[in-house]
Amino acid sequence: MAHLPLGQQLLDSCAALLLLLSFAMLSQRRVVTLVNLYAVQGAVLAAATLLLAWRTGETHLYISAALTVGLKVVLLPWLLYRLIRKLEVYRDTEPLFNVSGTMLVGLVIVVFAFSLAQPITRLASTATRSSIGIAIAVVLLSFLMMITRRKAISQVMGFLSMENGVLFGAMSASYGMPMVVELGIALDVLVAVLVLGVFFFQIRERFDSLDLHHLESLKERE
C-alpha cells in the first residue's frame, strides 16, 4: 500500500471515528450519553473540517469548522442537557428491536451505503472522496436510529446526527457548500431544536411523558 500523507491519514481516521460513533449512538439507550456522543460527533466533524481547511487552504472551511464547534459542540448539547434536566427523561424504554439485531441491520446498511457512493466517488475530485461512503452510512444509520426508538428525544438525536452525516458528505464530496447555504442550514438546525424544546413541553404537559406510544391514535380507522 502506498504511503498516504499524514493529513490524509488523520482525515480517514476522523471518518472512521464518525462511523464508529454512529454505531455507538445506535446502541446507546441512556439519553445523556446520547447527547455526549452527539457532542463528540460534532467535535470530530469540526476536526475533520479543520484538517481539510489546513490542507486545502480554503478560508470558508475555517469558518465552517468554527460554526460546527459553536453550534454542535457547545450550544446544542447545552440546550439538550437543559431540556433533559427539566423534563427528567434519562433512559429510553426498551427499543422496538433488540440491540444486536439493529446492529446487524446497521452492517448491511453500511455495505449498501458504499455501493451507493460509487458513482459519486468516481465523479468527485476531492482528496476526501473515499469517505463519501461513510457519510451516506452515517445518514442511513441515523435514519435507522429514528425508526427504532420510542422516546421523542432519541428520535431528535437521530435527526441531528443525520444532519451531521449530510454535512460530512458535502465536505468530503466538494469541500463544503457555499457559505450562505451553510449559514442557512445552521440557522435552521438551531431553530429546529428550539421549536422542539417548546414542543416537548407541550407533549409533556399533555401526556406527562415523552413516550411516543401516546402519539399513535391518529390512524385510518376501519
Added chain:
Amino acid sequence: MELLLLLILPIGGAAWLGITGAHRRAPEVNAVVSLGTFLAACALAVRVIRHGDLLLGEEQFFIDPFNVFLVTLTAFVGLTTALFSRPYMRIEVDHGRLTPRRLRLYHSMYQLFMFTMLLALTTNNMGLMWVAMEGATLSTVLLVTLYRTPGSLEAGWKYFILCGVGIAQALFGTILLYVAAEKVLGSQGVTALLWTHLDAVKSQLEPTVLALSFVFLLVGYGTKVGLVPLHSWLPDAHAEGPTPISAVLSGLLLNVALYAVVRSKVLVEGSVHSQLPSRLLMGFGLVSVVVAALLLWRQRDIKRLFAYSSIEHMGIATFAFGMGGPIANFAALLHMTVHSLTKSSIFFTAGHAAQKAGTQEIDRIRGLITLSPTVGWGLMLGSLAILGVPPFGVFTSEFLILTTAMRTQPWATPILLAALAVAFAAIFSKVQPMVFGETTGRRLPHAPALLPVFAHLAIVLLLGLYIPPYLADWYRAAAHLIGG
C-alpha cells in the same frame, strides 16, 4: 424594489406581530400586511410580464413567468386567508379553544410562513431554496399544535419528523447537485448552486450523479407535496391544525414544494437524456391519485376528507408535469391555480361548518343550508368545483390532462378516469347530507367572512369559462420554460 417589499413586508410583519403581542387589532394588521405583500407581488408580476425575466440581488433571486405566477397566487391566497381568519379565530377564542397569547403566536408565525414560501419561490439558489423549505416546516409546526390537544400534538410531531427526514434527503440531493455542478462551473462554489447557471450548463452535468440527486430531491420535496407513500403527515396536519392553516398548507405549501420538484426536474432532464425523471413523476403522481381516491371513502372527518382530496389533486398535477410537453405543463399550472383557490375556499367553509356543528365529524354535521345558506352553498359549490364539474376551472385542467394522457400515455387514462370517478362518488356522497338534511348546528358569535370563499370560486368559474389571453400567454410562457 418590488421584490424587496415582497420579502420585507411579511418578515417585518412577523416581527411586529410577535413583539406587539396580543393586540386587539392584530388580525387587522395581519390582513393589511398581507394586502401589502399582494400588491408587491402584483407589481412584480407586471414588471416580469412587461420586461421579461429578472435577475436581482447579485443573481441570488431569479423571477420568470413560472415562479411569478406562483408568487402572485401565494400572496393572493395569503391575503384572502388573512381576511377569513379574522372572524374565524375570534370565534375560536370565544369558544374557548384558544387564548389571546396563542393568537399572537399564530399571527406572527403566519407571516413568517408566508415569508419562507415567497423566499423559496423567488430565490435562484437551490441551497437557499432548501433552507426556505425547511423554514416553512418549522414555522408551521407550532401552528399545527396550536390547540394543544393530544391529536394536534401527534399531528405536529409526525409533521416535524416526517418532513424533517424528507427535507434531509432533499439536502443530500442538493449536495449531489452541487458536486456535479462544481465540476463544470469551477470550484469557487459561488455560482454552482444558482439555478440559472445550472440551467445553462445542464447538458454537461454528469448524468448518473444527477439521476441520483433527482431521486433524493423528489423523495425530499415529494414528502412535502404529499405524494403517496410519503403522505402520512398531511391529513393529520390538515385536520388537527386551525382551519386557516389547513387552507394555506393545502393551497400554498403543496404548490411551493411541487415547484421545487419541477425546478429540479428541468435541470435533471437536461442532463440524463432518459425518461427517468418523467417516469418517476408519473408513477408517484398516479399512485397518489389512486390511493387517495380509495382512502377518501374511509374518511369521517370533514377536514381529513379534503386533505386526501389535496393528495389526489397534487398527484394529478405531478402526473401532468411528468408527461411534460406544452399542453400538459399548461394544464398542470392551471390545475395548481384552480386547486389552490378551490381547496382553500372549501377549507374556509368546512371550518365554519365545523364551528357550527361543534365537531369535525362528518356524521354530525347536518343541514348547513337551513342554518346558514352561504356556508352551505359555499361548501356545495366548492365541492362540485373540486370534483371537476363543468364549467369550473378544475374541469378544464383535468380535461386537458386527460386528453394529453390519451395521446401520449394511453395506458394511464383508464386508471385516472376510474380514480376520478371514485373520488367523485366518495366526496359527493359525504358532502350532500352535510349540506342538506336536518340541522344540528348553532349560531356563531361573529359573522363569518365568506367573501374570500365566493371570490375564489368566482375566479375558478371564470378560469373554467374563459382564460384571458394575457393569462394564457403567461401560462404558456411558464409551460415553455418547464419544457419536457
